Amino acid sequence: MTLRKSSWLAAALALSVLTRPAAADEAKKPLGVIELFTSQGCNSCPPADQLFAGFAARDDLVALAYHVDYWDYLGWQDTLSSKENTARQYDYMRAFGIRSVYTPQAVLNGRTHVNGANREAVDDRLASLAKAGEGMRVDVRVSRDEAGDVMIDAGDAPPVAGGQPSLRDAHLILVYFNPPQTVTIGRGENDGRKLTYWNAVSDIQTAGMWHGKAQRYELPASEVSRKGGCAVLLQAVGRDGLPGPILGAAMVHKPQS
Template sequence: MVMAWRRSLWLAALALAFSAFAGSGHAGESERVQAEKSQPDKPLGVVELFTSQGCSSCPPADAFFAELANKEDIVALAYHVDYWDYLGWKDTLSQKENTERQNDYMRAFGSRSVYTPQAVINGRIHVNGANRSEVNGALARMARGGEGIRVPVKVSRTSDRVIIDAGDAGASPSDAHVVIVYFEPPQTIKIAQGENTGRKMTYWNAVTDIQTAGMWHGKAQRYELPLSEVSKKGGCAVLLQSVGKDGMPGPILGAAFIHKP
């Protein structure tokens, strides 16, 4: 199945909401531009956790993920999948598009199957999402080895719009999709059935929607999003993610949170 963020219908819809400008001098000089909450323009990394409320192995990963979600230098996104819903409890946060994204990652990695809890680091590798040393080690190793977040992404806003400034790739030009990921605010769920019966878990940054907003071609570029689009969502992040010739997701080159005003 093709991931939702590659659907042409969403591309057309986002074209109405986003406008891209070459360079960075078109911010509406008459309006005061407010910088987002203090956050690095190049975080340590992006952690995408594939999890399920119906998976008995997932609570330790969910608890660890909560810690990652509260770190300023990590962009942490949780994708609740739907393929464990048959075990007696339907994940209240699951989306079929999340399962599709995980399947596309597995095809990109050449893997034969999906699993939970799975953490994809910077769109490059996957590890057990409950294994702290593997997740932290992968983040540190990639940062040292040039496979971390290398393109700065800065977010600011005016009274009516969010402004995303993607930086320059320098000597290594490359193309990437500008991916907008919407997610829920933290919420506590009591699981009444299935493998985790009786557990009460707080879930962070559960993804609800993924949309491709445009293209980045290795040079500094500006994008704008109506503030109203962000305000009605629980939270939002922007990813600069390369895409293979087969359309599968590739390395994430830049990332930032878009904080709700």
């Protein structure tokens, strides 16, 4: 489904210059980032939501589902949607120079987009991005200190290789998401269907800036423990404020109880 339009939330986090490596990494550098724009009110989305569940289960991908609100007029208000999610998709629309938004849309590494229900297109495009050096080029690692607070270490920009542009400044973005939720849809195009949604985004915050040099960002343990989960995106942002390529990413995992 297609429709013909942002703002970042500020986060109050402590930042400090990286002085030593993280004590224990929680995640290796992922293959890529999948951002699925979807809606409970869109009859084209259930196949993409099912496919996305498999991506969310993989430990070599950062997979995030943004539920949008512009299909609510069809009769069912998406229980996981937000205006911020919709705004992020419209920002990508302007960044990509396309004329409309649609669902299901999968944005890959902040660089390109495909139909989110097409597994072959997603897999092929991720592989092509990695081959072209447009995957996760900057290390982003997560660890915890003795108090359980989260340390996010963004590494140095890699040396400029032939044909590769030097990396610009980037934002360190925290994307919080819900645990898996099963929803019975009562109206609209998916009336009567019972669907499970994974990694549905609940909040987006900018934690700080990265300027090409290794830096550490501190996140209180309480910020993660009260959320379903959190992803870290190191994302370039244009002078116009629009999202650009994702340079690095990691998942923040809750401690085992």
